[in-house]
Amino acid sequence: MIHFNPVTRTFNLLLRTSYYAFQVDDADRLVHLGWGLRPDRSSPNDLIRGEATYLIYESPVSFITQYRPDEILTFGDLTVHHVTLKASFPSLPSPLKDGEALHLPIRDLRLRYVDYDVVTDAQPGLSPTHGRPVKDASPRETLRVRLKDPVQNLFVTACYRLTPEHDIIERWLELANAGQDIVSFEVCNFASLHLPRGANELTYVSGTWAREFTPHRQRLSPGTHLIESRSLQTSHFANPFFMLNRPGQAWEETGTVYFGALAYSGAWQIAVEQTDTWDVRLHAGYQPFDFALDLAPGETHVTPALVCGVSADGWGGASRRLHAFTHERVLPVPQLRPVLYNGWEAMYFDLSLDGLIALARQAASIGVELFCVDDGWFGARRNDHAGLGDWVVRADAFPQGLEPLVQEVHRLGMKFGLWIEPEMVNPDS
Structure with missing residues (x-):
């Protein structure tokens, strides 16, 4: 609820259990009055009329210029x-x-x-x-x-x-x-x-x-x-x-x-x-x-x-x-997430088409719905010191590209996922 009192030129923002209030002063400045929990037993009308005590500032007059909120x-x-x-x-x-x-x-x-x-x-x-x-x-x-x-x-x-x-x-x-x-x-x-x-x-x-x-x-x-x-x-x-x-x-x-x-x-x-x-x-x-x-x-x-x-x-x-x-x-309306298997801990950078297909078949047998290939599928990525940023498929691990692996994952009834980290790059890239 948003309320403006034209007499006192006070704005009152009333929420479920809290309030926020500020005022236009005599010099047309916007000055904060208070923010906090609504006082016990106070109704919205009490706050709007100013019948509930909620002002929290008592600045000394000599400091009013420096400390005016x-x-x-x-x-x-x-x-x-x-x-x-x-x-x-x-x-x-x-x-x-x-x-x-x-x-x-x-x-x-x-x-x-x-x-x-x-x-x-x-x-x-x-x-x-x-x-x-x-x-x-x-x-x-x-x-x-x-x-x-x-x-x-x-x-x-x-x-x-x-x-x-x-x-x-x-x-x-x-x-x-x-x-x-x-x-x-x-x-x-x-x-x-x-x-x-x-x-x-x-x-x-x-x-x-x-x-x-x-x-x-x-x-x-x-x-x-x-x-x-x-x-x-x-x-x-x-x-x-x-x-x-x-x-x-x-x-x-x-x-x-x-x-x-x-x-x-x-x-x-x-x-x-x-x-x-x-x-x-x-x-x-x-x-x-x-x-x-x-x-x-x-x-x-x-x-x-x-x-x-x-x-x-x-x-x-x-x-x-x-x-x-x-x-x-x-956030978007929540949706049921697929059961994910990520191959990082099983293979690290030691990737191969045969090894990943074997891993995918094991994943499918336990009900996995999304099979993800992690770090190491691209460029000169043999460790974490090089290759990050070279978003091309490693020819030594995947001489025919990723398509044979993707086709097998789909044949097994799973979706296929790839790990990428676009916000980072190795100097050796």
């Missing part, structure tokens, strides 16, 4: 902390007044409220394009809040798509250059999150080959903790996923846990920042290292999404919500 934090709007967006403009859209000095490029970005709309099933950038049906394709509401720089002709739309049954919000930005010059972005996060003060116990995973998804849990100290990948993939080394909670107040099945994951597979960064007032902020999006996004006049860029939510059921509740969301809304 803007929904979109921008470089140039006085904050010295991490930002959601940092952009530069080559010129001013209007002539300078007498006495004004020209400093180029202009790097001040200030976003002020314009309007909003609620649409059905808006799509973030790089949404799944497999084209197959998903388990749950029912319509979902998306709140789109449009903001504009008061000087430059740049529009930024903050998008919030709700999946209430899983307490999940997908956050992303739409950047639109309505000016006459290129706008360059140095930092572009998909969203920034403001968490309750003290929610500084961070859970994340890392790993490497044969040691993937090693969990880590630590308490943040003042400053910034980075989870990131600078390669062009999500990588074994770090995974774009997090959970945050107050120390000692969450376990596997109990406690309030905030969680999220990036729906993006390129170079990425999640920055978790604890300020000296104990506020916790999280910024997630494109990896800013060696990053540039140039937006030509008239061009729009839609970022991928940060999928985030809050669980009342501990770390297990957080992971189950993400799993259910992915299975129902992202």
Whole structure:
């Protein structure tokens, strides 16, 4: 449920067991109010009317400029902390007044409220394009809040798509250059999150080959903790996923846990920042290292999404919500998988037509439905030091190509599969 109060200019996003709220302030800035579990015994109308206590910020007045929890934090709007967006403009859209000095490029970005709309099933950038049906394709509401720089002709739309049954919000930005010059972005996060003060116990995973998804849990100290990948993939080394909670107040099945994951597979960064007032902020999006996004006049860029939510059921509740969301809304409808046999452990690189046919007959006799030939069928692949990238059939192992093997596998009533690893290559290739 998405509700806007025109008197207080407050947006309330109500999900099954949680809420998310922000407000347009007197200066037309979009300021975060709260995110968490819905108060006990409160109805949606209580939250909408403001009769349930849910605001979580009490920033000291002297720090209001530095620590104001803007929904979109921008470089140039006085904050010295991490930002959601940092952009530069080559010129001013209007002539300078007498006495004004020209400093180029202009790097001040200030976003002020314009309007909003609620649409059905808006799509973030790089949404799944497999084209197959998903388990749950029912319509979902998306709140789109449009903001504009008061000087430059740049529009930024903050998008919030709700999946209430899983307490999940997908956050992303739409950047639109309505000016006459290129706008360059140095930092572009998909969203920034403001968490309750003290929610500084961070859970994340890392790993490497044969040691993937090693969990880590630590308490943040003042400053910034980075989870990131600078390669062009999500990588074994770090995974774009997090959970945050107050120390000692969450376990596997109990406690309030905030969680999220990036729906993006390129170079990425999640920055978790604890300020000296104990506020916790999280910024997630494109990896800013060696990053540039140039937006030509008239061009729009839609970022991928940060999928985030809050669980009342501990770390297990957080992971189950993400799993259910992915299975129902992202992946194709599950199908019965064939029984697979992979010949790697039986033969390694020592492949031959006769040996594989003998193996296929044994596999068929025990009910295998898909027979897969693994590494070693191509190029000069005799070990793992050469040949990866030479996607041609090994003539010494298969003098007539793969066709005789494929025909025999099909005659035995099985499907045929081949192992490939297109994202890697040996120097000797």
